[in-house]
Amino acid sequence: MKKIRSVSALLFCLLAASIACAQSPPRPDIVLRGTITGKQNHTYEMVPFDVPSGIVALTVTFHYTGHEQRTTIDLGLFDPQRFRGWSGGNKSTFTVSESNATPSYLPGPILPGTWKLILGVPNIRPGATSQYEADIYFARQDGEESFTDQPLRNGPAWYRGDLHMHTAHSDGSCLSQSGRKVPCPVFLTAQAASERGLDFIAVTDHNTDSHEDALRELQPYFDQLLFVPGREITTFWGHANLFGPTQFFDFRVGDTTTTRTLFERAEKLHAILSINHPNAPTGEECMGCGWTPQQQFDPRLVHVMEAVNGGDEDGPHASISFWEKYLDQGLRVTAIGGSDNHNAQIPAGKTNAIGRPETVVYADNLSVPSLLDAIRKGHVFVDLSASRDRILDVSVTDNQQMAKMGDALAAPANSTIAISAHLVACQGLLLRFLLDGQPVHALQTNIQQTEQVLALTLKADGKKHWLRPDVVTPEGRLVLLGNPIYLNYTESRE
Ligand SMILES: [Zn+2]
């Protein structure tokens, strides 16, 4: 059972993955009930409640009776030291946390001690009474935070997104109204992603989590574009995107902290830490960009890697060969992609434009926990062409089990592996399979229709292999990069 979070019943049930939970929404940690009478018109009631230590976010949900008599109760909040915001009568629920808060409220530490809910009474008629209830939910640190309390879309599907981009909160810049280069607001990033038909993005400013307050504000407006909490952990020995948590994550690899420590901490948080552009050069040109961790670094800690950065398979940051070296060591590592966009105004489809490349994820629904879960499992392909509709869906069976990209399949010697590839919007391109990195001639076929299912077979030799699909142009340029199916891997992934 996961920790109780400040989320709605729906998402909570989704996280707890329990059918019983569907009937039992999360219980508030504190319920404040009271009565406001006509005598309290034009006054403020301060309602205290205690917050224990170890809380990283709190959510207040407020209801009251008497609306039909025009009774109105406004809301505000003080923490033990200072004012934390006022939403008047415009919000019945709000969240405050260290890095982000619902608009009207201020992010900041969730200090233990006595907090006060401010109930302002702009109108209650003489003789009238109103019963109110404030439900308060506490959240403890969790690696799968979200700015929305329910999935933006239900049902399993391929969801497309961009997992690497920068804004004004680090080194993202764009042109202002009068054409000056200025720090680029988060809104432009979200708008560009939305116009390109993306379903999710992770804004990954360097080391900071200050962009999360903007995302908290933007999420209700962008109700078809899920924001995955992210940041680029930027060290002198390599960069890695952290997906999931919104709290401070110490990036200062140095004398006492190693790269290994970062991965162990991420694992403990149930967060994803994905190595970025590992093949990039390191030096004065791009400081700390290449992956050069200290010698004691254990590659088995890596479960996700940005194999495609900026949309080019052969640019300076291209890292498919680096990723495949990990696969050659027998490791199961999900390849993802990210634009590494630093300017939301780069036109669609250009190198480093938002959405080039896209990471396309087969998830149970459009929510942070489902997306991260599917990425961990490797149910992912990367679309280098920034299309809105290309699909590469591969499943294999040895007649006993079925496996999809990212899964393992027991493939005993002499068994026949049947491959089924479902392709959408890939006509004129070529589907090919790589076995341990080498193209298999018998597993190469032209794609002729807008939507097509291709069937292929492979004789198993009973040995450990990784088999992955690609879609390429007739000239051999990579269009879609598929994740491997792992043959005869005995160890479990997680
Ligand atoms: Zn980087």
Ligand SMILES: [Zn+2]
């Ligand atoms: Zn970056």
